[in-house]
Amino acid sequence: MSFSSIPLEDFEATFGALTEISSVSLGGTIVSKSDDFFSPASDLLKIGPAIAYPGVFGKNGSVMDGWESRRHNPEHDWVIIKLGPPAATIRGFDIDTAHFAGNEAPSASVDALYSPNTVPTNDCLLWTSLLLPQPLGPSSRHLFELTSSSSIPFTHLRLNNIPDGGIARFRAYGTVVAPHPSAGLQPWDRVEKGEVDLAHSFNGGRVVWSTDEHYGGAHYLLLPGRGETMEDGWHTKRSRTPGHSDSAIIQLGSKGTINELNIDTHHFIGNFPAGVAVHAILSEEEVPPLELESGWTQLLVRSKVGPHAEHFFEVDDASKNQIFSHVRMTIFPDGGVKRLRVFGSRSA
Structure with missing residues (x-):
């Protein structure tokens, strides 16, 4: 070697x-x-x-x-x-x-x-x-x-x-090395609902782009479990610019359809985001176009999240029928998120 x-x-x-x-x-x-x-x-x-x-x-x-x-x-x-x-x-x-x-x-x-x-x-x-x-x-x-x-x-x-x-x-x-799809659902998937966590690091998901990782890297979003402290979560610095937001793009381990999102602010009690939005796209590029007008579909409009808790958001029926390769989570204006789960099914 x-x-x-x-x-x-x-x-x-x-x-x-x-x-x-x-x-x-x-x-x-x-x-x-x-x-x-x-x-x-x-x-x-x-x-x-x-x-x-x-x-x-x-x-x-x-x-x-x-x-x-x-x-x-x-x-x-x-x-x-x-x-x-x-x-x-x-x-x-x-x-x-x-x-x-x-x-x-x-x-x-x-x-x-x-x-x-x-x-x-x-x-x-x-x-x-x-x-x-x-x-x-x-x-x-x-x-x-x-x-x-x-x-x-x-x-x-x-x-x-x-x-x-x-x-x-x-x-x-x-x-x-993600498990072969023929191996079926894994312990880190949502077995009880028959859904794969398409973004999970053990399924091959990985962060390919982010705007800021001042206190904690965006790759922590995809780790197993819910962690022990704020140390293993995505945590951006405080912004002072009106209208500011931070974003991270995740390349899913497999292309697939998305049913539900889980945004977890575990351990972030006074520094969780004021709001979160999620978009998705089907792209052959490792890093898709950054402009939201370039083919991104909104899965979650800007929504409020609270401290130290899991937040589940169901995707609308029209978006559930689409196949995606990447998701983009945007936090407003800044803050910390522990995990992002993207539940769905692998495409054929």
């Missing part, structure tokens, strides 16, 4: 439309590790950036926000990560040594494995090398893009810390 180093200023262009498939908010978890004496390996998958704790000490030494193993490993340390979605293809990595300066891991590499039914072991012979050992600097982010295209699905990653030390955050980016 070939790869290249990416400058930080190219992050959005390279990974912006992909899914952070390793994130704890998507269900990513550490399933085994060699050592995390100084700081737990689970910190690697936290949602937010690493925090500094200068001058704070615990029983084992300085308190750090990240994975830190003990010194003098004659080989190297490792952690095995189960990805959040059932399977995904891999596009690249963000390996961050924030606040580790003098105790950072000198280098790191990444391997991958497809093992849907069992937890793989470190000594398994089936690991595939995705990223060869790369040097890491102190307190800095390191972006790596896999440049050889691959549609091979994986379920687990192994991050190798060579030979030991600290890594604050590890983020893997890629594309969720």
